[in-house]
Amino acid sequence: MKEFDYRRAPDVTGAVGLLAGEPEARFLGGGTNLVDLMKSGVERPALLVDLRELPLDRIESTADGGLRIGATVTNSDLAAHPDVRRRFPALSQAVLAGASGQLRNMATVGGNLLQRTRCGYFTDVSGPCNKRVPGSGCPAVDGEHHNHAILGASGRCVAVHPSDMGVALTAFDARVAYETLDGPGEMPLTDLYLPVGDTPHRETALPPGALITHVTLPAAPVAAESRYRKVRERASYAFAIGSVAATLDIGDGHVREARLALGAVASHPWRARAAEAVLTGAPAVGATFAAAADAELAAARPLPDNGYKVPLMRNLIVSVLTELAEGGAR
Known part of the structure; x- marks a missing residue:
């Protein structure tokens, strides 16, 4: 591991200033991803700016009934917070599905969103990877890709x-x-992640040196009955091979509102807009749920060894939506 300097940020402005003063600096939250990448040689910062003493560790209700979640809130505190469990249960379920208890106690909200891929070619510095060394190639295309994007x-x-x-x-x-x-900024989470395109090393739309301070969830009464379902290769702690976060608002047997996002299928969390369009206004029945899944997955372009993800995700979407519909009917 390369030798590095370590500084504790005195405040948000000071943290941003410390990073700006050293081009090879990195912000340090819980370190559950960054430190691993430092050990493997993927990340080689000259300075770590520790954020854990900044006043960004609170979860507060907003005036419109949403939540404001500080960037240094730990995953454990997020999952256990009563307002998260009551208003956005799928978020609590997702966090609890995401890691071991030890990791959740350290990992932070900001760091979770900015964590980098677990692709084995990315973490192996002895070989090529366009995300790590732009222009060097993507060996996963013709190599091991059973858990990669569709x-x-x-x-x-x-x-x-x-x-x-x-x-x-x-x-x-x-x-x-x-x-x-230059001051504060804000963007939808869906705009945070850049399309892969020809520049996979450019992962987010954050300005250079920007520090995530908090995440805001707008009020969403429909989210109170949400679900998160994760499929993984073993029941213990493991990364997803497919996941779904979803909620439905059903009235008179029809879907009035639908929210649906998919995980482990793309370079970023995938909002299923095509599926939502099919669901909205349609009967809340299995045939509709299957049609919604098919509409979203029509754009899938699997590789030879990850084509199983298409039927897996179809079944997962239908199962979660059916569970929500049956719950809403009671």
């Missing part, structure tokens, strides 16, 4: 984003607030 990928990169939390936040129209030397 939506929104390109020939330059087929890795998936590993966040469970991000999938639920995407379904609920979360917004990301950040601070820069």
Whole structure:
């Protein structure tokens, strides 16, 4: 591991200033992703700016009935918070599905959203990877890719984003607030992640040196009956091979509103807009749910060894929506 300097940020402005003063600096939250990447040689920062003492560790209700979640809130505190469990249960379920208890106690909200892919080629510095070394190639296309993307990928990169939390936040129209030397900014979470295209090394739309300060969830009464379902290769702690965050508002047997996001299928949490369009206004029955899944997955472009994800995701979407519909009918 490369030697590095370590500084504790005195406040948000000071944190941003410390990073601006050192081009090879990185913000340090819980370190559950960054430190691993430092050990493998993927990340080689000259300075770590520790954020854990900043006043960004609170979850507060907003005036419109939503939630404001600080960037240094731990995953454990987020999952256990009574307002999260009551108003956005899928978010709590996603966080609890996302890691071991030890990791949840350390990992932070901001760090979770910015964590990098777990693709084995990305973490192996002895070989090529367009995300790590632009222009070097993507060996996963012709190599090991059984858990890689089926939506929104390109020939330059087929890795998936590993966040469970991000999938639920995407379904609920979360917004990301950040601070820069020029002042604060905000964007929808769906705009945070850049398309893979020809530049997979450019992962987010955050301005250079920006610090995420909090995530806002707007009020969404429909989210109170939401679900998160994750499929993984073993029952213990593991990354998803497919996941769904969803909620339905049903009246008179028809879907009045639908929210749906998918995980482990793309380079970012995937908002299922095509499926939502099919669901809205349609009868809340199995045939509608299957048609919605098919509409979303029509854009899937699987590789030879991950084509199983298409029927897996179809079945998962239908199962979760059916469960929600049956719950809403009671």
